[in-house]
Every structure is written in structure tokens, then in C-alpha cells.
Amino acid sequence: MAVPLIVSGVSKSFTMHLRGGVRIPVVDAVHFSIETGQCAVLSGPSGVGKSSILKMLYGNYAVDVGQILIRHNGTLIDLARAEPRQVMAVRRDTIGYVSQFLRAVPRVSALDVAAEPLVQRGADPDTARRRAADLFARLNLPEKLWDLPPATFSGGEQQRVNIARGFITDHPILLLDEPTASLDAANRAVVVAMIGEKKADGVALLGIFHDADLREAVADRIIEVTGFAPQKAA
Numbered sequence: 489m490a491v492p493l494i495v496s497g498v499s500k501s502f503t504m505h506l507r508g509g510v511r512i513p514v515v516d517a518v519h520f521s522i523e524t525g526q527c528a529v530l531s532g533p534s535g536v537g538k539s540s541i542l543k544m545l546y547g548n549y550a551v552d553v554g555q556i557l558i559r560h561n562g563t564l565i566d567l568a569r570a571e572p573r574q575v576m577a578v579r580r581d582t583i584g585y586v587s588q589f590l591r592a593v594p595r596v597s598a599l600d601v602a603a604e605p606l607v608q609r610g611a612d613p614d615t616a617r618r619r620a621a622d623l624f625a626r627l628n629l630p631e632k633l634w635d636l637p638p639a640t641f642s643g644g645e646q647q648r649v650n651i652a653r654g655f656i657t658d659h660p661i662l663l664l665d666e667p668t669a670s671l672d673a674a675n676r677a678v679v680v681a682m683i684g685e686k687k688a689d690g691v692a693l694l695g696i697f698h699d700a701d702l703r704e705a706v707a708d709r710i711i712e713v714t715g716f717a718p719q720k721a722a
């Protein structure tokens with residue numbers, strides 16, 4: 489099967505406008521690809537740019553240099569140069585993303601937050617909510633919370649809503665940014681099983697997992713991120 493995602497020579501700096509436009513280089517000429525049915529894990533010290541790479545792959549951060557080639561509805565597109573409309577289409581059909589923190593929308597229930605990606609793909613809202621409820625039950629999210637907006641939920645409860653939202657669709661690529669950081673051992677084990685099912689379905693996963701045991705449990709391949717070499721003092 490064709491490779492679903494190829495990252496080629498991608499670099500990124502941040503420009504700090506409030507500090508006189510100083511540029512901070514973060515990601516330096518990264519190359520890798522991910523495979524269907526496997527979970528690749530970005531590894532490296534804190535601050536080396538792992539989350540920034542995931543955010544570029546989801547179109548949240550602009551790419552300075554390089555290509556992000558994505559197989560989207562049968563064609564290869566360069567996400568690094570894609571129009572916003574194409575980025576939205578890639579998010580709807582091709583790339584799912586479990587971010588570190590849930591962006592809670594006021595007055596929208598947890599069930600609707602988790603069901604939304606399926607509804608955006610044309611699913612019937614009641615069917616999508618039932619699928620979200622199945623995932624909540626599996627992730628042991630207390631049923632009394634399902635109809636409430638997640639803004640006031642605990643970190644671990646919000647993270648489970650975020651996981652259900654990311655896993656609800658059958659996107660061929662799934663990005664996971666520390667999806668289990670606030671979870672207890674029992675719920676971490678549920679997520680490990682859910683990752684295994686995605687692999688069996690032929691999904692290509694790319695994740696960041698700080699917990700070494702968890703990394704060991706899910707990773708088929710480790711991609712070491714080295715970042716920029718430290719500047720020598722003059």
C-alpha cells in the first residue's frame with residue numbers, strides 16, 4: 489500500500505514579534521515517513537520540537553521550508569503549501585489529531601464535541617452520538633458528564649473526550665500528542681488497546697508518548713528528533 493505521509497526537509501523557526509522579531513529555530517530539516525498499520529513515535533528531549541512537528545502535520549503551524557506529502561482522497565498533496573480550504577478537507581477526511589489539551593467550546597455537550605468529526609463527514613448526528621457514547625463508556629467517562637460541556641471537567645476527563653473525538657472517525661492517519669498524559673493506568677490500557685485496533689484497521693499513527701512503558705507498548709518505530717544544534721557562545 490502507498491505510503492500515506494512523507495515529511496521531507498521540514499524546518500521551522502518561530503518569530504517573536506514582541507521581542508523585536510528575534511527568530512528562534514526549532515525544527516531543522518526533518519525527514520521521515522509513516523506506514524499504514526504501524527505506530528511511529530517521535531522521541532527526543534523536552535523542547536526539541538516534537539509537538540511543533542505534529543502541529544505542522546495538522547496545519548496548525550506554518551512550515552518555513554520542506555514538504556509534507558499526504559495521500560488525500562487518492563492524490564498526493566503538499567500540506568506545507570496547501571490552501572486553507574485543502575487543509576480543512578485533509579482534516580475532515582484524512583488526518584485525525586488528539587491534541588494535548590481539549591479546546592472546549594462553550595455550551596456544547598461532551599457527546600457533541602466527540603461526535604462532531606463524524607457529523608462533519610456526513611454521519612447522522614444520532615448515530616455519531618451513539619458512537620461517541622460507546623467510546624465514553626469504554627474510556628470509563630462517568631455517564632453523568634456526557635451531556636455537559638467539558639470546560640469544567642478534570643484534566644483526565646477532558647483528555648478522554650479528546651481521545652474519543654480523535655478515535656471516532658476512520659481517518660487513515662492519526663496524530664497523537666501525549667494522549668494519555670493525564671490518564672490513570674486502567675484508562676491508559678484502554679488507549680493502548682484502541683491504538684492496537686487502529687493499527688489492525690491499517691491506520692498510520694504518529695505519536696508522542698513521554699511514558700516509556702506506554703511507548704514500548706505501542707511503538708513499531710522510534711523517530712529520534714534532534715532539533716537544532718546548540719549555538720556555541722562567541
Ligand SMILES: Nc1ncnc2c1ncn2[C@@H]1O[C@H](COP(=O)(O)OP(=O)(O)OP(=O)(O)O)[C@@H](O)[C@H]1O
Pocket residue numbers: 502514532533534535536537538539540541
Ligand atoms: N507558538 C510558539 N511560539 C513560540 N515558540 C514556540 C511555539 N510553540 C513552540 N515553541 C517553542 O518551540 C520549542 C519546541 O516546542 P515543542 O512543544 O515543539 O517541543 P516538544 O519537543 O514537544 O517538548 P515537550 O516534550 O516538552 O512537550 C520550545 O522551545 C517552545 O517554547
